[in-house]
Amino acid sequence: MSTRSPFSPFLLLFFSFLLTSHAEIRYKEVRSDSRSIIPFDEFGFTHTSRLELNLTGVAVSEPDADLTQLGFFLCTRDSWMHVLQQLQEGDIHCALESNLIKLVARLSSFKGASFFNTPYDVNDANQFALVFANCLAPQVSVSMNVHSAMYNLEGKNPQHRDYLSAGSAVLPRVYFFLFLVYTALACLWVVVLYRKRLTAFRIHYFMLALVLLKALNLICEAEDKSYIKRTGTAHGWDVLFYIFSFLKGITLFTLIVLIGTGWSFLKPYLQDREKKVLMIVIPLQVVANIAQVVLDETGPFTQDWITWKQVFLLVDVICCCAVLFPIVWSIKNLREAARTDGKAAVNLMKLTLFRQYYIVVICYIYFTRVVVYALMTITSYKYSWTSVIASEFATLAFYVFTGYKFRPEAHNPYFVIDDEEEEAAAEALKLEDEFEL
Incomplete structure (x- = not known):
C-alpha cells in the first residue's frame, strides 16, 4: 500500500494555467524532486499519434524502494478529477492504479538498465497531459533525465510527423x-x-x-x-x-x-x-x-x-x-x-x-x-x-x-x-x- 497520497493541487493549477500546448521535443532534468505529481507537457492527439519517452540517469533516494510505485501516465483534465475522487474515496491508493489513466511506463521496467526508451501509441483522439507519479513515502525523491516527444502521424507513414498539437496545426x-x-x-x-x-x-x-x-x-x-x-x-x-x-x-x-x-x-x-x-x-x-x-x-x-x-x-x-x-x-x-x-x-x-x-x-x-x-x-x-x-x-x-x-x-x-x-x-x-x- 502506498503511504503517499497522489492528490496534488499543483496538477490542478497546471491544468488551469496551461493555455497552450508547446508540443515540441523536450529534454528535462529532474533533480531530487519529491513531489507526488510532476506534470510535463500537454498535447492534443489525433487517432494516429505517438509518445516517445526516453529516460536516463534514473536515481531514487531510497535504493530499496518499490519502483512499481513510480511511473508515467497520460491523463485528460476530466479524467484527473475522477482519479482524485477515486483516491479520496479509497478505491485506489496510487494514481498509477486507476483505470482512467493511460499507463505509459513504470520505473520498475528501468531497473538494472542505464537507458530506457519506450514508444507509446495513442489511438484516442483527445488532449492528454504527460504526468509522472511518485506514490512512495513523501521523503523519497527522484532524479532522472527525461526526453519526451509527442507527435501526430500524418497518414500511415511514420516519417510524416506533426509535432504541433491537433488544435495548433493550422x-x-x-x-x-x-x-x-x-x-x-x-x-x-x-x-x-x-x-x-x-x-x-x-x-x-x-x-x-x-x-x-x-x-x-x-x-x-x-x-x-x-x-x-x-x-x-x-x-x-x-x-x-x-x-x-x-x-x-x-x-x-x-x-x-x-x-x-x-x-x-x-x-x-x-x-x-x-x-x-x-x-x-x-x-x-x-x-x-x-x-x-x-x-x-x-x-x-x-x-x-x-x-x-x-x-x-x-x-x-x-x-x-x-x-x-x-x-x-x-x-x-x-x-x-x-x-x-x-x-x-x-x-x-x-x-x-x-x-x-x-x-x-x-x-x-x-x-x-x-x-x-x-x-x-x-x-x-x-x-x-x-x-x-x-x-x-x-x-x-x-x-x-x-x-x-x-x-x-x-x-x-x-x-x-x-x-x-x-x-x-x-x-x-x-x-x-x-x-x-
Missing part, C-alpha cells in the same frame, strides 16, 4: 496570413504619412514602428511554429520571436500611454506623473517578457513554474491598469479646459475622442485577457486555434481603430468647429454640470 498559416495583413497595413500607413507629411506628428511614426514590429513578430512566430511542426524543435526562431514580442509589447503599452496623455496631439511634452507611468510600465514589460520566456522554455515540470505564471499574470494586469491612468487624466484636463478657455466645442470634441479611446482600450484589454482565456477553457482542444484568431483579430481591430481615429489630418473633423457647434457644446456642458449637481 497556426503557421494563420500567423503568416496575419503577417501579410500587417505588412499591407504598414505599407498603407507609409502612404498616409507621405501624403500627410506636413501634418504628421512623431507619434504617427511611432505607430508605424509598432505595426512593423507586430508584422516581424508574426512572421517569426509563423516560422517558429512551422519549424516545430516539422522537426519538433525551434532552433533559433524562438529567439527572434521573443525579441520582437518583447519590443512589440513595450511599444504597444508605450503608445497607449503616449496617446492617452495627448502627447503630440494636445501637447509636445510629458508631465512628471506621465513619465513615471512609463517608468513603471516599461520595466514591468521587461519582467513580463522574462516570465514568458521562462514559462515557454522550461515547461510546467519545474517547481517554480506556477510562481512564474502568477508573476506574468500579475505584471500583465498591472500594466493594463497603469496605461488607463493617463487617459483618465487627459479626460479630466479636457473637461476642465472646456469650462475655462472659451473653446468649449473644440475641447468637447477632443473629450469625446479620448472617451471613445478609453472605452476601446478597456474593451481590448478585457477581451484579450478575459474573453480569450474563457474561450480557451471552453473550446475543444481541436479548435484551440480559434482563441488565437479571436485574440489576433481583436488586436488588429484595436490597431485599425487607433490609426483611423488619430490619423494625421490637416482639417481633422474633431477639431473643425463652427459657431453653432460652439454654442451647442457650451449648452451641453452647462446641462452636464446641472445634471451632476
Whole structure:
C-alpha cells in the first residue's frame, strides 16, 4: 500500500494555467524532486499519434524502494478529477492504479538498465497531459533525465510527423496570413504619412514602428511554429520571436500611454506623473517578457513554474491598469479646459475622442485577457486555434481603430468647429454640470 497520497493541487493549477500546448521535443532534468505529481507537457492527439519517452540517469533516494510505485501516465483534465475522487474515496491508493489513466511506463521496467526508451501509441483522439507519479513515502525523491516527444502521424507513414498539437496545426498559416495583413497595413500607413507629411506628428511614426514590429513578430512566430511542426524543435526562431514580442509589447503599452496623455496631439511634452507611468510600465514589460520566456522554455515540470505564471499574470494586469491612468487624466484636463478657455466645442470634441479611446482600450484589454482565456477553457482542444484568431483579430481591430481615429489630418473633423457647434457644446456642458449637481 502506498503511504503517499497522489492528490496534488499543483496538477490542478497546471491544468488551469496551461493555455497552450508547446508540443515540441523536450529534454528535462529532474533533480531530487519529491513531489507526488510532476506534470510535463500537454498535447492534443489525433487517432494516429505517438509518445516517445526516453529516460536516463534514473536515481531514487531510497535504493530499496518499490519502483512499481513510480511511473508515467497520460491523463485528460476530466479524467484527473475522477482519479482524485477515486483516491479520496479509497478505491485506489496510487494514481498509477486507476483505470482512467493511460499507463505509459513504470520505473520498475528501468531497473538494472542505464537507458530506457519506450514508444507509446495513442489511438484516442483527445488532449492528454504527460504526468509522472511518485506514490512512495513523501521523503523519497527522484532524479532522472527525461526526453519526451509527442507527435501526430500524418497518414500511415511514420516519417510524416506533426509535432504541433491537433488544435495548433493550422497556426503557421494563420500567423503568416496575419503577417501579410500587417505588412499591407504598414505599407498603407507609409502612404498616409507621405501624403500627410506636413501634418504628421512623431507619434504617427511611432505607430508605424509598432505595426512593423507586430508584422516581424508574426512572421517569426509563423516560422517558429512551422519549424516545430516539422522537426519538433525551434532552433533559433524562438529567439527572434521573443525579441520582437518583447519590443512589440513595450511599444504597444508605450503608445497607449503616449496617446492617452495627448502627447503630440494636445501637447509636445510629458508631465512628471506621465513619465513615471512609463517608468513603471516599461520595466514591468521587461519582467513580463522574462516570465514568458521562462514559462515557454522550461515547461510546467519545474517547481517554480506556477510562481512564474502568477508573476506574468500579475505584471500583465498591472500594466493594463497603469496605461488607463493617463487617459483618465487627459479626460479630466479636457473637461476642465472646456469650462475655462472659451473653446468649449473644440475641447468637447477632443473629450469625446479620448472617451471613445478609453472605452476601446478597456474593451481590448478585457477581451484579450478575459474573453480569450474563457474561450480557451471552453473550446475543444481541436479548435484551440480559434482563441488565437479571436485574440489576433481583436488586436488588429484595436490597431485599425487607433490609426483611423488619430490619423494625421490637416482639417481633422474633431477639431473643425463652427459657431453653432460652439454654442451647442457650451449648452451641453452647462446641462452636464446641472445634471451632476
